[in-house]
Amino acid sequence: MKGTNLGEFEELVMLTIAALTTEAYSVAICDTLEKHAGRKVRLGVVHAVLNRLESKGYIKSTLGEPTNERGGKRKRFYLLTNTGKSALVRAREVREQLWNIIPDFVFKGLIG
Amino acid sequence: MKEQPTYRPPRWAERLLEWYCRPELLEDLQGDLIEYFNRNVQEKGIRAARLVFVVDVIKFFRPYTVKQPKISHPMHNLTVLRNYFKSAARSLGKNKLFSTINILGMAISMSVGLLLIAFVADLKHFDAFHAGYDRIYRVINTWREPGEEPGQFASTSILAGKRIRESAPGIEEAVIINRGFNRDLSVEGKKLPIKGLWASENFFRVFSFELLSGNPETALKTPYSIVLSETAARKLFNSADATGKTVDIDTTRYTVTGVVRDPPRNSHIQFEMLGSLITMDNRMQAAQDKHWLSWTNMWNNYVYLLLPEQGDPEAVQRQLQVIADQENKPGDKVTIDMHLQPLSKVVIGPSLSNELGFHIQELLILVLTGLAFVVIVSACFNYTNLSVARALRRSREVGIRKVVGASRGQVFLQFLVESVLIATLAVVFGYLMFLVIRPGFLGIDAHFSDHVTLRPALQTYLYFVLLAVGVGILAGIFPALFFSRIDPVKVIKDISQLKLFRHVNVRKVLITFQFALSICFMVAVGIGYKQYSYSLNFDLGFNTHNILNINMQGNSPELLKREVGELPEVTGISASMMIPSVGETYSATVKYQDPMDSTYLYFNNVDENYIPLHEHELIAGRNFRPAVADSTDDREIIVNEKTLQRFGLGSPLEAVGKELAIEGEKVQIIGVIRDFHHGKLDEPIRYFAFRRNPEQLRYLNLQIASADMPATVSRLQAAWKKIDAVHPFEARFYDEEIQRAYAELSAIIKIIGFLAFLAISIASLGLLGMVVFTTETRLKEISIRKVLGATEGRLIFLLSRGFLYLLIAAGAVAIPLTWLLFDRVLFADIVYRAPIGFIELFSGALAVIGIALLAISSQTIRVARANPAETLGRE
Incomplete structure (x- = not known):
């Protein structure tokens, strides 16, 4: 099933969108990702990923109301689509299944 | 926060x-x-x-953010383009007056552009027929001496040519040409004057003149060889088949070693025959003439180099410098430097003295291009002005187009297509005008049509089309930008919101510019003409009226004098070496007592009748005495006042009897003459002397008293024929000679005058358009004013006032500017200048303003007289 596979960063971005609920727009996504993932996130990268996800149909976007900030430009808010949600869930399932079959001793001492 | x-x-x-x-x-x-x-x-x-x-x-410039270029269907494009043409044609037809103004104005200006393109194309074709065109260079000289501006010469010395042939590597051929070979050729009792050049044996290896018969390698190899042009051969032998025959020059027999096709019109090297240079070389060396191979004898010789393919001109240039450094001996007063000039720069190039053939100054071309460009831009302004002024009417169309889906770019393109279309129409009319003005342009200078045809080649037509497209874009770009920016919502809702009047100032500036330009040209013509007539009527300090100068062309003065003296109309005869005051000069170095203090003395050799005949004022001493038979005593000299001051010779009376040394030879001052203008008026009076050397007399000066000049001249001609059947009679009245000396000025005045006419036509057309537009848009206002009691005069003034201010502003800018230009730049070097007066400055400007007023009033009067009931009733 080519196309439904999520890249690691894509998954992170989608999770962030989900976490931010109705306030998910590009700059906020960047900030949140930076805070939680602890790494420098470039706007250009996020923007490109958002664009790709939207074209894959995992997320959808709407323009907000114009405000005086941002030079009067509207924000583009992102929401997960159902496809997106199910893709995330599936990704998580795959991982959990894999986690489940890992024998305990592999990570012994690492996870406490 | x-x-x-x-x-x-x-x-x-x-x-x-x-x-x-x-x-x-x-x-x-x-x-x-x-x-x-x-x-x-x-x-x-x-x-x-x-x-x-x-x-x-x-x-962020990434594939997914970047706009995709729109690729529309080619057929669709064609349809759109056809629509542009259609709406352009409709708009043309709808506003016949504006269209006429635009097309006419552009056509007028473009005719000048076409003329210039054809002219430059002609000049660029010069010499291009030589196979080695890109590899041929001419050696030009710079003459430097202390205290003088360096002189640039197209000529060089024979010595330079020989040195280059011997010691400069990197050169395929170096051909030496000497221009002193105008002789009378006789064949079987027939004698004809033929103009020719001496050329070294490799002439035909460098230049691609086509030999009809003879061997190009050997034709100029041996002494006493002559190559005749086809025409010369036909004149002498009645056939072009002359190779192997002999001709006589004086007592020497030459062999015709070849016949060459006549040099084409577009060759700067022109000749009727070529003599082998070795003839001259042998003769001069046999006579031990030191001058012939002297480094400073660089007045009559030309050296052309053919470089090998991939030759390095810079390396050759360095070689030339080495040779020059060797020849310029330390301690020499004069130093000469040599430079390479590519063949393509010979005809259109820097101004050099001693040009061999046809030459046009690069600067002149630049100035003409500049003027033509200004005139064309002025015509473009008309289009811009009228288009934007009429925006009100067309903006709805643009609005609808945009609503239907036209993009900004499409509207932009539409208006550009329209202006290019108009420019193309205009270029057709411009071409017709070009055909009309062509003979006039060729006639400006007598020798012009010998070299330039102004018949465009196929390639030149391509440039004509380019000109049309360029003018179309130049004229249309501003309106196109303006219309493409129109916001459709605003235009359709309420047209008055259109920010039309933001551009009012731009339009005013454009009109002012056009009229300032016209006034500049007119004032220039006025000032130029004043200087011209001033030069012709200038009191030179001697008499030039009714004096006919006959070029004796080597005939005996005594014989000629006797012959022409028999005519009763000839009241006096004198002889001279040259004709002063028309630009010709002869000079020699002169010293007084201090052997280190020398200067140039300008002189003329004359006989004893010259001074009284020309009414020169002798202020001290005496005139030359009639020559005693067989006496060649030329130790007597009559100098001008300037010379006395230069050497501190005291008062004229004191100076008489003192001795000067000319070129080392002692001469005695026997008289002092009042200063007169022996040069052209752009030069000051210098040290001048009359000398007598009967050997060097070349002109007869006849004082003529006749009621019927043409008849007298033809009788003189008949007298000439009796003595010399070979050379045609060459005579000119002194006043005519002076006129010819200033012919250049007169040619420039004609050109500027013509440009003035064009500029005024264009400006007036544009003004007319603007007045029509303004009066039309204010028709209602005028009618209401009239109903309320305004007088016609008041209304005319109201309508014209704005334009009047513009005209006055144009005059205020143009007049001082032109005056400054002439006073400080153009005429700055002329020593004797006509004072620039009120009349020259203002009459031209007034004429322009008068024409403009005519254009304005033709419309305003019509509107002011209109019946308000009719205008208002239409609503």
Whole structure:
């Protein structure tokens, strides 16, 4: 099933969108990702990923109301689509299944 | 607490983003960048924030953000284009007056452009027929001596040519030409004057003149060889088949070793025959003539180099410098430097003395191009002005187009297509005008048509088309920009919102410019003509009226004098070496007592009748005495007052009897003459002397008292025929000679006058259009004013007032500017100048303003007289 596979960063971005609920727009996504993932996130990268996800149909976007900030430009808010949600869930399932079959001793001492 | 975002990111970066980014992505992306920008302003400062913004804008240039170029169907494009043509044609037909003004104005201006293109194309074709055109260079000389401006000469010395042939590597051929070979050739009792050049044996290896018979390698190899042009051969032998025959020059027999096709019109080297240079070389060396091979004898010789393929002109140039450094001996007063000049620069190039053939100054071409360009731009202004003025009427069309889906670019293109279409129509009319003015242009200078045809080649027509497209774009770009910016919503809702009158000032400036230009040209013509007539009527300090100068062409003065003296109309005869005051000069170095103190003395050799005949005023001493038979005593000299001052010779009376040394030879002052203008008026009076050397007399000066000059001249001609059947009679009245000396000025006045006419026509057409437009849009206002009791005069004034101010402004700018230009630049070097007066400055300007007023009043009077009931009743 080519196309439904999520890249690691894509998954992170989608999770962030989900976490931010109705306030998910590009700059906020960047900030949140930076805070939680602890790494420098470039706007250009996020923007490109958002664009790709939207074209894959995992997320959808709407323009907000114009405000005086941002030079009067509207924000583009992102929401997960159902496809997106199910893709995330599936990704998580795959991982959990894999986690489940890992024998305990592999990570012994690492996870406490 | 957020600080107000007072800082903006760089505007150009924003524009760049707007330009490349897809519209659906643009807004939020812009917003994001601005948000980061504001954040960065807080954290890192404005400079860093701006830098980051710019970097980000560039980094966002990615495949998914960039607009896809629209690829529309070719048929669709064609349909759109056809629609543009259709609406352009309709708009042309709808406004016949404006269309006529536009097309006529452009056509007028373009006729000049076409003329210039044809002219330059002709000049560029010069010498291009030589196979080695790109590899041929001419050696030109710079003559330097202390205290004088360096002189640039097209000529060089024979010695330079020989040295280059011997010792400069990197040169395929070096041909030496000497121009002193105009002789009378006799064949079987027939004698004809033929103009020719001496040329070294490799002449035909460098130049591609086509030999009809004879061997190009050997034709000029042996002494006493002559190559005749086809025409010369036919004249002498009645056939072009002359190779192997002999001709006599004086008592020497030459062999015709070849016949060459006549040099084409577009060759700067022109000749009727070529003599082998070795003839001259042997003769001069046998006579041990030191002058012939002297380094400073660089007045009559030309050296052309043919470089090998991939030759290096710079290396050759260095070689020339080495030779010059060897020849310029330390301690020499005069130094000569040699430079290479590519063949393509010979005809259109820098101004050099001693040109061998046809030459046009590069500067002249530049000036003419500049003037033509200004006239064309002026015509473009008309189009721009009228289009924008009429925007009100066409903006609805644009609005509808945009609503239906035309993009900005399409509207822009539509208006450009329209203006290019008009320009193309105009170029057709312009071409017709070009055909009409062509003979006039060729007639400006007597020798012009010998070299220039102004018959465009196929390639030149391509440039004509380019001119049309260029003019169309130049004229249409501003209206196209203007219309493409129109907001359809505003135009359709309420047309008065259109910011039309923002451009009013631009239009005013354009009109003022056009009239200032016209006035400049007119004033220039006035000032130029004044100087011209001033030069012709200038009191030179001697009499030139009714004096006919006959070129004796080597005939005996005594014989000629006897012959022409028999005519009763000839009241006096004198003889001279040259004709002063028309630009010709002869000079020699002169010293008084101090052997280190020398200067140039300009002189003329004359006989004893010359001074009284020309009514020169002898202020001390005596005239020359009639020559005693067989006496060649030329130790007597009559100098002018300037010379006395130069050497401190005291009063004229004291000076008589003192001795000067000319070129080392002692001469005695026997008389002093009142200063007169022996040069042209752009030069000051210098040290001048009359000498007598009967050997060197070349002209007869006849004082003529006749009621019927043409009859007298033809009788003189008959007298000439009796003595010399070979050479045609060459005579000119002194006043005519002076006129010819200033022919250049007169040619320039004609050209400027013509441009003035064009500029005025264009400006007046444009003004007419603007007046028509203004009066039409104010028709209702005028009618209401009239109903309320305004008089016709008052209304005319009201309508014309605005334009009047523009005209006055144009005059106020143009008059002082032109005056300054002439006073400080153009005529700055002329020593004797006609004072620039009120009349020259203002009559031209008044004429222009008068014509403009005519254009204005023709419309305003009509409108002011219109019956208000009719205008208002139409509503």
